[in-house]
Amino acid sequence: MTKSPFFLYLIGFVLLLQTTAFSQLKYLKANTQVPAHPRIMLLKGEEKGIQNNIASDKNWATIHQTILAESDKIIGLPPLERIQIGRRLLDKSREALRRIFMLSYAYRITRDQKYLNRAETELLKVSTFSDWNPSHFLDVGEMTMAVAIGYDWLYNDLQKSSLPIIKEAILKKGIEPSLDSKYNSWLAASHNWNQVCNAGMTYGALAIYEDNPTLAKQIIDRAIESIKLPMEDYNPEGAYPEGYGYWGYGTSFNVLFLSAVQKALGSDFGLSNGRGFLNTAAYYQHMVGTSGKTFNYSDAGSGSGGVSPAVFWFANRTQSPSLLFGAKNILEKGASNMGRDRILPAAMIWGNGIKFEKVTAPKALLWSGQGKNPVAMMRSSWTDLFAIYVGLKAGSPAVNHAHMDIGSFVMDALGERWSMDLGMQDYESLESKGVKLWDKGQNAQRWEVYRYNNMAHSTLTFNNELQRVDGYASITNFTNKPTFLSATTDMSAVYKNAVSSAKRGVAIVDQKYVVVKDEITTGEKESTVKWAMMTPAKVRITEDGTAELTQNGKKLQIKVLEPANVTLKTWSAQPTHDYDAPNTGTALVGFEVTLPANSTNILNVLLIPDGIMVSKETKIPSLSDWKK
Known part of the structure; x- marks a missing residue:
């Protein structure tokens, strides 16, 4: 034409x-000059x-x-x-x-x-x-x-x-x-x-x-x-x-x-x-x-x-x-x-x-940052190879390359990783099978990939539902005391369809053990919460309902303080889609609880390295008291 x-x-x-x-x-200016070759770096x-x-x-x-x-x-x-x-x-x-x-x-x-x-x-x-x-x-x-x-x-x-x-x-x-x-x-x-x-x-x-x-x-x-x-x-x-x-x-x-x-x-x-x-x-x-x-x-x-x-x-x-x-x-x-x-x-x-x-060891034991994907990391020591380390993830699934991992945490002790993140799956392995990996909508196929949704992370899931893509969680507070290193996040926006409020805090107490505390307020309907931790360890549920994790000859105990009388259990971490990568040698450990409508609920979970004794009478302050 x-x-x-x-x-x-x-x-x-x-x-x-x-x-x-x-x-x-x-x-730059019209007369800007550069050195002769070589000039780069x-x-x-x-x-x-x-x-x-x-x-x-x-x-x-x-x-x-x-x-x-x-x-x-x-x-x-x-x-x-x-x-x-x-x-x-x-x-x-x-x-x-x-x-x-x-x-x-x-x-x-x-x-x-x-x-x-x-x-x-x-x-x-x-x-x-x-x-x-x-x-x-x-x-x-x-x-x-x-x-x-x-x-x-x-x-x-x-x-x-x-x-x-x-x-x-x-x-x-x-x-x-x-x-x-x-x-x-x-x-x-x-x-x-x-x-x-x-x-x-x-x-x-x-x-x-x-x-x-x-x-x-x-x-x-x-x-x-x-x-x-x-x-x-x-x-x-x-x-x-x-x-x-x-x-x-x-x-x-x-x-x-x-x-x-x-x-x-x-x-x-x-x-x-x-x-x-x-x-x-x-x-x-x-x-x-x-x-x-x-x-x-x-x-x-x-x-x-x-x-x-x-x-x-x-x-x-x-x-x-x-x-x-x-x-x-x-x-x-x-x-x-x-x-x-x-x-x-x-x-x-x-x-x-x-x-x-x-070059000497850093002095700060805790680092916290806001932004599009806020995080906090803490450790009991830089030089002790058996020291405790915890990382807490806040933020939003909407961020570039993000997962539905709000509230997820990793945890190290005794030189091993106990709470883990499966991480990414090779893009070509998904794209070659027709997976629409880069759509970020709430119902996008991206969230059907096992490693990318909240069910495969060390976080909470309500009513077997996905976290909200349009939600965002900040780091609301942190404490930098050697005896109580902690960070908290308000995850309410990523669970807004299931509960009125969901807040999480993680802390290293007395440089000895870790507490993961959740405070949840339900709305007009009851809600079933699944507390889960992804782990590479072998898990044994003991007679008293706690979990004993073992790897490389080392042990970690998971103990639920609240709610009372909860028995821990395990779930398979193996996906069902043919395009998902296998997660060999991993499992989810945790528990499920149905929360009544219009109720305030506390989940208190301790991660205790072998050799550390924690009293059954231990009281963990409310998250509002985790102050600098």
Whole structure:
């Protein structure tokens, strides 16, 4: 169909408006200059500081040797191929970033030609991919960052014939698709996509800055404005809405972005001074329990904590060496999987000047933060491997990557995890079977996935109903006394169809045992409440109605103080849908009680590690008396 002259004029006018608006710079200036290559994160000559660290500290030497060992392994691998899994090329992009970052680092520190040669092979290979899968733009973000680091860091030593091929790929397969509205909705997002994609585009822009200065400045300027959205989500105290796993993703790329613009442009434009952002490394640190396992709420894996390069940036930026206490312990024990971290070389840059001998245990035993997904974590000690740890989850199922886990808790003692979270299920395993995983409505199929609803979490369920997606729970109070570490939350909004009020508190009492206390007020109808705890332990119900949990030769007792005469029971944690992942070796333990209409009810449950005696006459104060 032939388009009218007016229609063509209108389209041209709209495009002109978009181009004009995009060309206006808010943060950079028309004459903004950047250093010569290498300019991303590590300038020419700054290798010396890293080499000094390696020579003076065995922990830095351990990280360095890990990178070299991984680089040697990479040399023996076949180059990456463009093999897409479902709608994602992401695993290839991530592996490209790991390979190219490590090889480029290895070459810059050792000047060994073998690392340069293999990095160049990888750069040329991915540059000839048909595209970097812009329909799932995370793939483009990470691939662009990978190629940009290799191009910038190795610029002066790559074959001259390779440079235009790599540069063209950064521009055509990385930056230009980010200008297409079909692919750049992440610019208006407040979650990890924004952080990852803006970081990747900024690295690409910095890498080819001298060839496309106008476009590069526009891309960087756009990123500085856009990335404010996810950085606002750290307010007020630093809790990251998407949980531990996505903190390691979104926050790491956010720091990669800040580090790059600070180094290349001499400023991070005030972005890191937000109320919550500089506090978020403490949140991340407290998310690892005394068992070594993480508080893996939302779409997080169920593994142990590791060495996060981003924490080195926070430790340096805030002059808080104690943030590296966990990393120091891991390094001294030997971190076998550290080489899988695709941004590990960044730790060597961000930690420059930090002495591990000055890294001591944190002083705070409790951390609490509000925000979109409020949480509280507490422990009886940082140095006692058998210490107690509890994490309490509030928030809302409506948050990105959230589960129906409001009121859920994890609990460690005696070096073991007793109350657990099953964590995420691999997305492709669900998407490949047609599960509509990303719908967040109250009746969405997402909540039929076993691991995602409240029936599979250590929380309450009323009348076998789902928690309310539109509900929200804050951390209403916390106490930071060594003899009574506690936090409370008001969960009423997520149970509004079942009861009038539902409040929960968890506490570590006298550094010896844990209490989980619920105060529930019913409405005009009776309601049946199920108190449940997900556990990896073997459960034995004793003659007096309590539960004895056993794992690895250690024991924990669950005792119900209120209601009286309740007998604990177990339920299977095995799902019924063929798309659900199996939950081998886990079970739910708890009880069910029918609550009369228009009544106020107390549930008092004690979690008592083996060897601790708690009197039957123990009185737990009402939640209103759990005060600072």
